[in-house]
Amino acid sequence: MASNKNKFGFDISLGRQINYDANNRNIAEYLFDKEPSMRRCIECGGCSATCTTAGFTTFSLRELMILIKRGETDEVYMNLKKCMLCGKCTLVCPRGVNTRNIIVLAKKAFQKSDEYAI
């Protein structure tokens, strides 16, 4: 839609709300299926606290996993590429979540775009 800025000086703001019902959660389903340990995540942030990448960019594995679970996957794919697969996150996770595998699988899921992407 063309912007209304010229006509009115403003556009109708888009909602920031996560609209759970409107979202597609295929990628989360795929990950739960292939790496069931993801279900155990308690969103404590241990992984992102120690993450090499998180220290220098806006990358947060904890947040990305939440967004995947809610079906808010627009930004997730680009962000996943920042991970260096160093494995430190898996080392610290108190719930034994195989975080490294989640990243590998998530990239795969996004690539199989027909079936899983948004």
Place this chain on the structure above:
Amino acid sequence: MIIDGKKAVWKDYQKEIADDRYYYVRSCVRQNFFPGSETAFLKIMREELNKDVYEHPCHTSCSGIGYHSDIVPVETTMTVVARQFAIMTEAGYENLMPSCITSFGLYTEILDTWHHFPEVEEKIRKQLKKATGREFDKPKNLAHASDVIFKFRKEIGAKAKYKLINKNTGEPLKVVDHIGCHYAKMFPSKGIGGAEYPYVLSGMIEEWGGQVIDYPERRHCCGFGFRQYLVQANRGFSIACSKEKFESMKPFKPDMIITNCPGCPMFLDRWQYVINEMEGKRYGQNGEGIPVFTYEEVAGLVLGYDPWDLGLQMHQTDCEPVLDKIGIDYSPEDKYNLETVSAFSKSLV
């Protein structure tokens, strides 16, 4: 929906509303937005209900709009409000009845602040005295003008010429009530029905024959928010709030919206036009908008006042669809005839 559950909540939020002898303070912005409303209100109060309503030409804006826009400091606002109290006191009145919801919220907030911090009240008394030489008593009773109409809704209903009923189908009109945020969200105990299920407008709708629509975004703010609207760059957020409400009420096919705040009818009315201009979307039936009214306008319509006397030609979303549903007798060609409108206004003085 279990209506008895709502009734139980309503019972918890009754408030005392004075019977007679009101000191009326007008809203600065309402007089511009919907000029017929206050005029109609005074006519209803004085001529239909035979009440003593006192007005004084020296009362001012409560300065709430400046307070809520971060321009006027709260102490200044308090002093302005103290001056309104002084005018009321000097005239021998005790029951304050503001026309504006934000004013009502502000008066409530100020009285509550003074209750908890008497030293602030003392300071304001001194300031007012120094600035104007005036002294004041606090109002004995504070009720919004919509509270008063609510109180007399049955009397108005008894005199009604029209009901909020679709004359073709015999079905009650589906009415959305929108309550100004400052009516009860800050002080739920001061609003009829409280903040979650306010009854002040629902009570009028029911009494006058309509059916209240409870839709998911009923409690959502209209988006006015003062600073949010006043700064052009923020208007996208303001209009998005109204849009959220329209999207949410649309499936219920409302016939009309009734409001009790200056900002809400303004924005719910005007933003429908803007959304249509921007996105080509309308929320009423048959490609029309949803007409938006003040409660005074609705009371006036029910009592059989001429729509153009009530100022309905000032609405941007056409009100005719509702007038036709109710079967109100009006002359389309007089819509913009200033002669008849001023005659009505003159009849008051």
Place this chain on the structure above:
Amino acid sequence: MNKHVIVIGGGVAGLEVAGQLSNMGIEVSLIEKEPKTGGHLNKWYKLFPDRRNSSEVQSYLARIVHNNRIKLLTNTTIEKFKKGRGHFYVTTNNGEVLNADAVIVATGFDLFKSARKEEYGYGIYDNVITSADLEEKFQKGDIILKNGAVPETIGIIHCVGSRDEKVGNFYCSKLCCVTAVKQAIEIREFLPDSKVFCFYMDMRMGGAFYEELYREAQEKWGVSFIRGKVSEASETIDNKLTIKVEDTLAGRPLKMKLDMLVLMAGMEMSEGGVRVAGIGGLKTGENRFFAAVDNHTGSNRSNIEGIFYAGTCTAPMNITETISHARAAVVEVIDYLKDGK
């Protein structure tokens, strides 16, 4: 020991106290305002943490009371209360005057009245129920909506009436988090196709085997946990509920539709307890529960010598804690009767 003790309240705590005292040869009168003893336990389906049937604990309590000579006064409350020289005179609503050497108050808790959280619409929206209502549905074995349909998405709201200044309850009710987890699992058992969401402020799983149950709910039953306080619920045109919550860990507000909402109502001092406090001159705390004289070493002792507390009339407790607290009360009473007065 030729002594007589009055126990007020016949829930888990009162029954345990009565049974144990009676085992020791003490004469006991048990006053219960309802027609039946057992208190809240009667309403529960399966119990956390191990999900055994609540009837097992009920029959334990029935046994311990049945095997003893306890004077059971059901449909009875107390009207008057007097302390003489080491003696208590208790007048019941039936006009009977009981004379005792010591009194144990075990008046339990009341479930928070969820209609007070108006924004959730309990009693207004068709499919908003409480944890206690859900237990009843489990007992009956049919988890259905008001219109008879089977719910597909169910939301559970934690901390309803607890940790909430707006209703005057600062405290945590301590066992609604685990109740939510237990009930989420049970819903999934009853309705394998359903999706369950728990909206929590903190997951307080501080009891034996609680965290394990939480983990099971996530791993085995796929229950979703979203951290945020639900701010309001509304009914949609298709008779569903929509809620607003912030997904605090995603940092974004979230809205979703649900078929059913279950409110984890908190525990409050019981009205029966408030009455006893008034009649007996017993001190209550800021949280309105009975105030014990010492939080560490005297949690059963009241401000009046010879009157003791047992169970949830002093604070939220699970059954394990209630029974331990009741047994501790027995020790206190025995001590008192032996050399106290």
